[in-house]
């Protein structure tokens with residue numbers, strides 16, 4: 001059984017507002033992406049497809065293949081303009097896999113335990129996403145910020161990555177989405193499976209520390225989490 005991790009690192013990090021993409025920011029002397037890849041390197045996945053921007057391909061190969069010698073990286077490919085484009089190219093590259101895990105390079109606090117739980121769930125259920133129950137109450141609002149409804153808190157989860165799938169399921173969902181050219185509002189991979197195939201996706205427990213580094217205050221949290229580890 002071949003399980004491929006597709007690690008997405010082709011974003012520009014606009015919300016972080018720095019002159020380098022956030023996945024290359026160093027904490028503890030290493031780029032954030034190092035910690036992300038290390039977790040997958042130490043996990044039971046078979047191999048890693050790393051998706052970076054065209055201009056970062058050479059420097060990523062130098063860092064992660066030569067300097068850090070991650071043995072599970074089998075290809076470094078160029079991503080696309082949107083996250084879903086990067087996933088699509090990653091899926092094409094991983095076409096010989098039985099299962100795939102899709103993970104945000106900007107989530108460096110993923111652990112081997114979380115990866116293993118996602119792999120197990122994908123094998124049992126075919127499609128799963130890691131996440132956590134929300135701590136805050138959530139409000140659904142209209143265009144004027146007026147509350148339309150308050151979902152029962154125990155039923156609301158935030159979604160994280162990895163999201164793990166039987167290859168045939170996620171490929172069918174993405175391929176059909178591209179054929180229909182209906183990509184509006186797609187923010188994660190589970191959504192593609194839900195909306196295109198109408199297939200159930202199971203939520204798997206991640207952790208509250210598995211945050212996506214997105215805005216400057218997330219870097220402060222990241223430094224604290226790294227010190228604690």
Ligand code: CTP
Nearest residue numbers: 008009010011012013014015081082083105106
């Ligand atoms: N990503 C990608 N290809 C893109 C856009 C995003 O591979 N075209 C990756 C990012 O590198 C990141 C993950 O998808 O690891 C989640 O995306 P996000 O947090 O939105 O990162 P950015 O798009 O880089 O940030 P921003 O939206 O603030 O520009």
Ligand code: MG
Nearest residue numbers: 011012013083
């Ligand atoms: Mg983005």
